[in-house]
Amino acid sequence: MILVVLDHDGSKLRKASLEALTRARKLAEAFGDGVAGVLLAEGQAPVEEARAHVETLYVAELGPYTAEKWAAGILEAAKAGAKAIVAPSSRQSRAYLGRVAYALKAGLLEDTLESWAEGGEVYATRYAYLNRVTQKVKSAPPVVLTVKPNTTPLAEPRGQAGQVVPLSIPPVPTVEVLERVQEEKKGVSLTEADVVVTGGRGMGSAEAFKQVEELAALLGGAVGATRAVVDAGWRPYGEQVGQTGKTVQPSLYIALGVSGAVQHLAGMNKSKYIVAVNKDPEAPIFKHADYGIVGDVHQVLPALIQAVKKLKD
Amino acid sequence: MKFVAVIRQVPDGESRLRIQGDRVDLSGATLILDQMDEYGVEEALRLKEKHGGEAIVVGFGPERTEEAIRTALAMGMDRGIHVVHEGYADPVTVAEALAPVLKEESPTLILTGGQQADWDSQALGGALAEALGVPVVPWTTALQLEGETAKAKHDLDEGAEWVRVRLPAVFTTQQGLNEPRYPTLPGIMKAKKKEIKRVAFQGTSRVEILQESIQEKARLQKILEGKDPVAAAEELVRLLHDEAKVI
Ligand SMILES: Cc1cc2nc3c(=O)[nH]c(=O)nc-3n(C[C@H](O)[C@H](O)[C@H](O)COP(=O)(O)OP(=O)(O)OC[C@H]3O[C@@H](n4cnc5c(N)ncnc54)[C@H](O)[C@@H]3O)c2cc1C
Numbered sequence: 001m002i003l004v005v006l007d008h009d010g011s012k013l014r015k016a017s018l019e020a021l022t023r024a025r026k027l028a029e030a031f032g033d034g035v036a037g038v039l040l041a042e043g044q045a046p047v048e049e050a051r052a053h054v055e056t057l058y059v060a061e062l063g064p065y066t067a068e069k070w071a072a073g074i075l076e077a078a079k080a081g082a083k084a085i086v087a088p089s090s091r092q093s094r095a096y097l098g099r100v101a102y103a104l105k106a107g108l109l110e111d112t113l114e115s116w117a118e119g120g121e122v123y124a125t126r127y128a129y130l131n132r133v134t135q136k137v138k139s140a141p142p143v144v145l146t147v148k149p150n151t152t153p154l155a156e157p158r159g160q161a162g163q164v165v166p167l168s169i170p171p172v173p174t175v176e177v178l179e180r181v182q183e184e185k186k187g188v189s190l191t192e193a194d195v196v197v198t199g200g201r202g203m204g205s206a207e208a209f210k211q212v213e214e215l216a217a218l219l220g221g222a223v224g225a226t227r228a229v230v231d232a233g234w235r236p237y238g239e240q241v242g243q244t245g246k247t248v249q250p251s252l253y254i255a256l257g258v259s260g261a262v263q264h265l266a267g268m269n270k271s272k273y274i275v276a277v278n279k280d281p282e283a284p285i286f287k288h289a290d291y292g293i294v295g296d297v298h299q300v301l302p303a304l305i306q307a308v309k310k311l312k313d
Numbered sequence: 314m315k316f317v318a319v320i321r322q323v324p325d326g327e328s329r330l331r332i333q334g335d336r337v338d339l340s341g342a343t344l345i346l347d348q349m350d351e352y353g354v355e356e357a358l359r360l361k362e363k364h365g366g367e368a369i370v371v372g373f374g375p376e377r378t379e380e381a382i383r384t385a386l387a388m389g390m391d392r393g394i395h396v397v398h399e400g401y402a403d404p405v406t407v408a409e410a411l412a413p414v415l416k417e418e419s420p421t422l423i424l425t426g427g428q429q430a431d432w433d434s435q436a437l438g439g440a441l442a443e444a445l446g447v448p449v450v451p452w453t454t455a456l457q458l459e460g461e462t463a464k465a466k467h468d469l470d471e472g473a474e475w476v477r478v479r480l481p482a483v484f485t486t487q488q489g490l491n492e493p494r495y496p497t498l499p500g501i502m503k504a505k506k507k508e509i510k511r512v513a514f515q516g517t518s519r520v521e522i523l524q525e526s527i528q529e530k531a532r533l534q535k536i537l538e539g540k541d542p543v544a545a546a547e548e549l550v551r552l553l554h555d556e557a558k559v560i
Contacts, residue, residue, distance in 0.1 A: 095435075108403055110433070133525050135523075182472045231488075252557070288532055290533040291549055291552055303545070
């Protein structure tokens with residue numbers, strides 16, 4: 001069996017889960033196996049949507065997320081004999097899948113771009129060295145594999161609803177959640193967006209980000225931020241792009257007042273086109289840019305917004 | 314109390330990487346204590362300064378890793394343990410190598426980097442926690458000891474949360490947790506005399522790296538002069554529309 005962790009937002013499966021399903025099906029075909037799903041709920045879970053994709057759907061209501069509970073749920077579902085566990089890669093999934101991989105003594109293939117099975121082993125490609133190197137890796141089953149978002153076509157439903165199996169999970173020692181600070185999500189999700197407009201410290205203030213938002217909205221994209229901006233409290237951490245933020249790979253990445261530190265580049269250097277606006281012609285970001293303007297962002301950004309509006313008319 | 318920081322040595326993000334025979338060759342690269350692990354070392358030092366006890370650095374990796382352990386000792390860690398292993402090892406294998414050492418020390422808590430700057434793995438904290446049968450708090454941005462428990466703030470995919478956790482537990486670091494100190498000259502002198510215990514590890518990685526390649530995408534680098542912002546913006550939008558076809 002190939003087990004897929006079906007991540008959801010409380011009402012529907014995330015796009016990343018549909019990518020994981022596609023990957024799981026490919027492995028299942030190679031191994032001559034079926035695909036089972038595990039849906040770990042906090043509140044209302046999209047059971048009907050999920051069972052349309054799998055032969056068996058394991059469901060458990062676990063309350064607020066913790067790495068320990070999620071790991072226990074997945075391990076319980078994997079008991080049926082999973083050759084591979086496939087999950088979307090997210091910050092949270094890497095914490096619980098580290099546990100799962102250790103418990104199963106599995107080969108952990110993180111953040112894979114592609115994956116396939118050959119001769120009974122699982123192969124994958126992934127980035128390493130702060131996204132500068134592409135690795136081809138392999139492991140014998142059992143394997144825990146995470147799927148980098150936006151790398152894989154989305155799975156279509158099977159046309160036959162799978163069987164639902166409730167899981168009972170013994171209590172595990174875990175953290176006690178005291179307070180959750182949920183960030184408000186606006187517009188397109190950062191990791192799935194095809195256009196990302198990022199502001200750096202060069203934006204100068206939180207207010208100046210109104211225009212970053214405006215440009216992103218005009219282009220149907222999402223807003224990103226550098227660590228310097230997050231530390232200054234101008235933008236929420238959920239928007240941080242980089243080594244310790246999110247990795248994005250849009251068709252168009254626009255960096256406004258961003259210097260181009262390696263830790264930032266790690267999160268965006270695989271974008272198809274990179275555009276930079278910076279007043280310093282020596283800023284490292286220009287070496288990594290396809291297009292750029294050397295100028296003051298406070299003059300260039302309003303002009304960009306006007307130019308895009310003009311194009312749309 | 315005993316505070317452990319688990320570290321590795323990695324190439325500096327700014328150094329040039331070369332490929333030699335299908336694999337990354339680090340012989341020309343500057344190697345440093347992983348900056349994410351540095352946050353763990355700093356936090357262990359601060360906890361010790363506040364609550365007393367001992368701060369221990371545990372390094373995993375080849376012979377050269379000793380340099381990174383010495384850096385942590387020069388920052389102020391009391392002693393080091395080096396689990397010696399040549400070549401790549403996946404996080405489960407690293408956790409297997411470190412588990413017996415950590416169990417023997419039975420620390421109050423363990424800190425390690427949120428992400429490795431060479432293998433880009435974020436799973437070591439979770440794997441270590443599972444190996445020790447304790448909870449994990451990934452991507453920690455604040456940490457306070459309160460008797461037998463710790464209160465910590467950590468990042469989620471969207472947002473953040475405060476948690477309370479019974480100790481021992483594993484914490485992985487995030488930028489913002491602290492500002493790591495620099496080793497001082499007296500610190501460096503003292504570090505030379507501090508003990509580093511060596512432990513050999515013979516296990517083999519479950520995950521095998523078959524090939525590595527560097528594909529720095531060649532960028533167009535069409536940089537426009539922005540003295541006339543309106544003209545530059547219009548030209549940029551034209552290029553993005555007509556040439557790149559992304560808007
Ligand atoms: C372990 C570790 C992890 C990290 N992780 C991340 C991460 O995930 N993401 C991240 O972003 N950083 C990360 N960093 C921090 C990173 O090293 C940089 O400090 C950060 O990216 C800098 O942000 P910035 O470019 O906005 O600011 P700065 O470096 O201050 O650059 C500001 C730029 O704006 C330009 N500018 C100023 N005013 C104007 C103007 N009016 N018009 C146009 N341009 C202007 C300046 O010329 C400059 O180039 C990490 C660091 C460490 C050590």
